[in-house]
Amino acid sequence: MRGLVERLQKVKLFVLDMDGTIYLGDRLFPYTKSFLGAVEESGREYCFFTNNSSKNRGAYLEKLCKMGIIISPEKMLVSNQVIIKWLKEKRPGRRAYVVGTASLIEDFRLAGIKLSDAAPDYVVLGFDTSLTYEKISKACHFIRNGAEVFGVNPDLNCPVEGGFIPDCGSIAALVKASTGVGCEFFGKPSRHTLDYILGQSGHSAQEIAVVGDRLYTDVAVAAGTQVTSVLVMSGETTEEMLAGSDIKPDIIAENVGEIGEYLRKNG
Template identity: 60%
Template sequence: MFEKIKCFILDMDGTIYLGNELFPFTKDFLKKVEETGREYYFFTNNSSKSQQAYIEKLDKLGIPIQKEQMMISSHVIIKYLKDHYDGKSIYVVGTPSLIQEFQYFDMNLVEEDPDIVVLGFDTTLTYEKLEKACHYIRNGCVYFGINPDWNCPMEGGKFIPDCGSMAKLIEASTGKFPDFFGKPSKYTLNYIIQETGYQPEEIAIVGDRLYTDIAVADQSDVTSILVLSGESTRKDVEASDVKPDVILEDLSEITKML
């Protein structure tokens, strides 16, 4: 099954770790990927943190990586904006880390009269930000969202409202719902294919969420692998229209097959 796979795109929380605890099988899997001449990348939908923050977290967990191995949803939309709206002014609803990520790529950020509103997973959300975003959107600004997740999982089985839920709040006020760029959008799939340089049939996306990790590969030649070490269960698969190509307990089962 894995003979044709040359590249693994790995979700993070629920796939390689849970909270701040690395799964005991993760390092063995990554080592086996390298030993068999394959590559691995990480991709997170969480748009509240910077690429560097995730690189540092992985390093603390004993997984040093190259910068290009850490993919984040905010980079997908930044690339799209550069390709299609270069130079246009942007109002970003997001954390300081997200703002810094946009600034790093020299995006034209403004606080007043933007051409585009971008909604991220903003754990520093204020009423003032919402008021401004809704005003701009209501008056005709182009409007995009970064990641469609309804909730962000926290340690201890808790959840906090994520970007998708914030978009629903704005929709209630403006009647507008954004086009999203993180998993499971085709923007993300195209970004992964372009950035890795592999053909779709050579890529496997591994994750624990059906509606993001698995759905991003739906109706493509990319192999989708659902691991049951995080959010989704076999019952969820039965009830879902999105079906993974493969269901495994965790990464250790892939290690045995490589």
């Protein structure tokens, strides 16, 4: 490991990215379980956070369970929860038009947010793998008529086996091209996500480390705060990308296995 490694001493909670960090696609990294064990044995905690708003908490709990990682539901955080909490606080009683998958819409419904596909107060854009021309046209129509627009996560692409598929940020770019209105994003790296994690965990910023494989989401979410960022080189970031980036992680590790070894040695 490189960087401000001693900062890990104060860390009580690891917020872990998923794809590229603990697994790749459907393949759990061989060192992940040992790392999670080391976190617990050192008296620390972990939770998972994903920007992927095409799925919800239940789907991720199931995926982890299939890999032999059984966690309590509150340890599984999805960007869906960040935007829903904010909207309930800041736009109470307002109606939403959600461009999203059935599971994202279900999360809004369960949270008690009123949905409307006739006269919404705001439009929510998610990573909608069931996107249709009708949905995007309606969203643009509502925005042109004055509805606010929010994006659940800013990612332009989502890695899948064999390449990439367009994510929420690309759908928002299409909406912006048509309406001229850009949206405010939630998920990593937005400050909303950090505020959500601080609020939910009850830990101070110094007691939290975010761990992930992407500079512009996982690492950037901690920029300018006391939260420690740990970049793992097991996913999409190469040494060249790291050298050329303005976003600098506090710590660089080959993978989470290396963090586990450090915790076992240093307590």
